[in-house]
Amino acid sequence: MDYVNLGNTGLKVSRLCLGTMSYGDPSKGWNPWILPPGDALPFIRQALDLGINFFDVADVYAEGSSEEFLGEALSTLARREEVVIATKVGGRVGASSTKDVRKGWPTTFGLSRKHILDAVDASLRRLKTDYIDLYQIHSDDGSMPIEEIIEAMDALVRSGKVRYVGASNITAWRLAKALFLAEARRLTRFVSVQHHYNLLYREDERELLPLLRDQNVASMPWSPLARGYLSGGRTRESAGSARSAGDAIAAQFYGSDTDFAIIDRVKARASERNATPSQLALAWLLSRPGTTIPVLGATRPQHLTEAVEAISITLDEDETSALEDLYRPRQIVRPA
DSSP: OOEEEOTTSSOEEESSEEEOTTBSOGGGOSOTTOBOHHHHHHHHHHHHHTTOOEEEOOTTGGGGHHHHHHHHHHHHHSOGGGOEEEEEEOSOTTTTSOOOGGGGSGGGSSSOHHHHHHHHHHHHHHHTOSOEEEEEEOSOOSOSOHHHHHHHHHHHHHHTSEEEEEEESOOHHHHHHHHHHHHHTTOOOEEEEEEEOBTTBOGGGTTHHHHHHHHTOEEEEESTTGGGGGGTOOOSSOOOSHHHHTOHHHHHHOOOHHHHHHHHHHHHHHHHHTOOHHHHHHHHHHTSSSOBOOEEOOSSHHHHHHHHHHTTOOOOHHHHHHHHTTOOOOOOOOOO
């Protein structure tokens, strides 16, 4: 396993981050494909055995039970100082598991100072830890004053509850403003950004990625395999797995003729390399300029082993060009 600094910090993290959205309590009614703790624990153990020390979750995943699972698993399998735990704030936790009207009150979600300070304590309890290594705002919609957000996040760092802060699904102009204000006011800066980026969706190459490189902020692409499209698990005729068939987010982004032309190219080049399409797609992401740490999910053992093997794949200019030249700019779509 290779390790890199998380943006402009001294924190060393693995080149791959294991996202744990697929693990938790299926009875919460969040998504039908959630793996229960007994089935999910081997993936945490496997990740650690492969050298992955970076784990990402969010308070909303499986109505909080993903955080509960990850906290319990890591407390059993690792020492706290060995691992880097990242979680997110902003969503409404428990929305689908209760009919209590008070769950819909506006103070129970969002990025206000009040909710951020409330939510971090709830995440700490669920994660069974005294501190969170990387605390990220989740799906910034631009409606909250960025000053309030960065001041609240800075307060968490100063309190010792959080070590570093990051963002997710943020526009380039909002990130630029946040970085400028943090520096001007001597507040904690965002050190990473999770964003939608893969061979089928490259719109962040216009503005966000140049900003991340210029400011030495880590890029953490989510859905690096385009919800399974780049692994070859979906075809023009079939949606693939049960999760894929009911994936509303994938329906927003993928499935065009251009997408499948790129997928066919990835498959062909992977075959020439005696690699899997997933490995080639990850190798392309890992070759991007700057610090790039894909956030990947795993529900089968080969998902992690293949991903780790992809780190050692080096693409030449011809291969890179072949993977990129079919892409066409498209409308920017934000997750629903």
